[in-house]
Amino acid sequence: xxxxxxxxxxxxxxxxxxxxxxxxxxxxxxxxxxxxxxxxxxxxxxxxxxxxxxxxxxxxxxxxxxxxxxxxxxxxxxxxxxxxxxxxxxxxxxxxxxxxxxxxxxxxxxxxxxxxxxxxxxxxxxxxxxxxxxxxxxxxxxxxxxxxxxxxxxxxxxxxxxxxxxxxxxxxxxxxxxxxxxxxxxxxxxxxxxxxxxxxxxxxxxxxxxxxxxxxxxxxxxxxxxxxxxxxxxxxxxxxxxxxxxxxxxxxxxxxxxxxxxxxxxxxxxxxxxxxxxxxxxxxxxxxxxxxxxxxxxxxxxxxxxxxxxxxxx
Numbered sequence: 150x151x152x153x154x155x156x157x158x159x160x161x162x163x164x165x166x167x168x169x170x171x172x173x174x175x176x177x178x179x180x181x182x183x184x185x186x187x188x189x190x191x192x193x194x195x196x197x198x199x200x201x202x203x204x205x206x207x208x209x210x211x212x213x214x215x216x217x218x219x220x221x222x223x224x225x226x227x228x229x230x231x232x233x234x235x236x237x238x239x240x241x242x243x244x245x246x247x248x249x250x251x252x253x254x255x256x257x258x259x260x261x262x263x264x265x266x267x268x269x270x271x272x273x274x275x276x277x278x279x280x281x282x283x284x285x286x287x288x289x290x291x292x293x294x295x296x297x298x299x300x301x302x303x304x305x306x307x308x309x310x311x312x313x314x315x316x317x318x319x320x321x322x323x324x325x326x327x328x329x330x331x332x333x334x335x336x337x338x339x340x341x342x343x344x345x346x347x348x349x350x351x352x353x354x355x356x357x358x359x360x361x362x363x364x365x366x367x368x369x370x371x372x373x374x375x376x377x378x379x380x381x382x383x384x385x386x387x388x389x390x391x392x393x394x395x396x397x398x399x400x401x402x403x404x405x406x407x408x409x410x411x412x413x414x415x416x417x418x419x420x421x422x423x424x425x426x427x428x429x430x431x432x433x434x435x436x437x438x439x440x441x442x443x444x445x446x447x448x449x450x451x452x453x454x455x456x457x458x459x460x461x462x463x
Contacts, residue, residue: 187222187423189352191323191393192437192449193415201418202445210447212424213436223423230322231266231416232283233257236312237294238330240274240303246360247299249405250329251290253358256409257327258288267322269315270294273308274301275336283319305330306337309355309388310344317351323416325354325394332359332385341384345391346432350454354394356412357385358405366400391451422449430456 190212194202207224235254239247258268268287270280272294281291309328316324326348339347348355359366364373389396395415397408427433437449 186426188426188453190422190437190449191352191354191419192422192447193419195446197444201414203418205420209439209441210422211438211440212422214433219424221422221424225421228323228421229265231261232319232322232324233268234312234316234326235268235270236308236326236328237272238303238305239272239297239299241300242303242331242333243299246331249360251294253329253405253409254290256406257413260410260413271312272297273304275304277308277311302336303334304337305334306339306341306344310339310347313348313353313355314351316353323419325356325416327412328355328357329360331361341388345388346454348392349450349452352450353392355389355392356394357389357396358408359396359398361398361400366398393448393450426455428455
């Protein structure tokens with residue numbers, strides 16, 4: 150392992166409050182090869198009707214860093230395989246919602262491809278726990294999930310940061326963290342902005358499936374006026390969006406199934422774009438936009454950090 154990789158891992162671990170080290174990595178399905186430090190961006194593109202677009206080329210994208218165009222050094226739309234981390238909230242507030250969280254996770258797993266895609270299972274209350282390591286062909290939840298009983302307070306943001314860092318080591322596949330939670334956070338030490346910075350720095354989109362009752366779901370007729378307010382004062386919505394992910398509020402079986410399918414569909418249609426890091430310490434805001442068809446919508450992470458964690462080299 151090179152010196153910069155050791156430095157990067159140590160720095161990120163400090164940010165996530167002594168997170169456990171990453172698990173052993175399976176041989177990558179595909180890799181980028183370069184001798185320079187590159188920042189990797191995964192981007193999802195939709196048209197005006199919300200349809201995923203999958204036939205774009207490198208010239209169809211423009212990357213702006215702080216408003217300044219950056220030269221795209223590498224571009225991929227052909228990476229095979231998906232790597233998903235399923236993160237279950239098992240704190241006390243999830244007592245009545247865990248069965249629905251399990252159902253959502255099973256839907257995600259059902260859309261993964263045998264022999265190609267991989268998934269890992271994590272749980273958290275105030276601590277992150279591994280239930281199942283990254284496994285190719287995982288289609289059902291491990292038996293250990295049946296014996297989990299919700300208990301304790303919730304460190305949602307801390308757990309997202311730690312799980313995202315572990316996913317950051319799963320090279321060669323399109324990757325994402327899928328969080329199954331009611332959205333409550335009672336004991337995290339990290340702020341939403343800190344978690345966003347960590348997940349964005351290692352390019353892990355965070356998708357949040359909110360396991361909520363109908364009264365808290367703005368798409369349901371039974372929703373109360375407060376259901377239309379941003380979740381957690383907007384912190385979870387912003388966290389997901391700024392990492393290139395999305396928030397879904399699901400209170401019915403159909404909504405949970407639809408959210409799972411949309412997440413996996415997006416992963417299969419990700420574009421991977423890379424440009425050379427500026428090297429200047431601090432946060433660097435990013436904007437990825439279409440160059441030709443301005444009607445397209447591009448969703449990607451909002452920036453990257455230099456100094457706290459090293460950009461990818463691939």
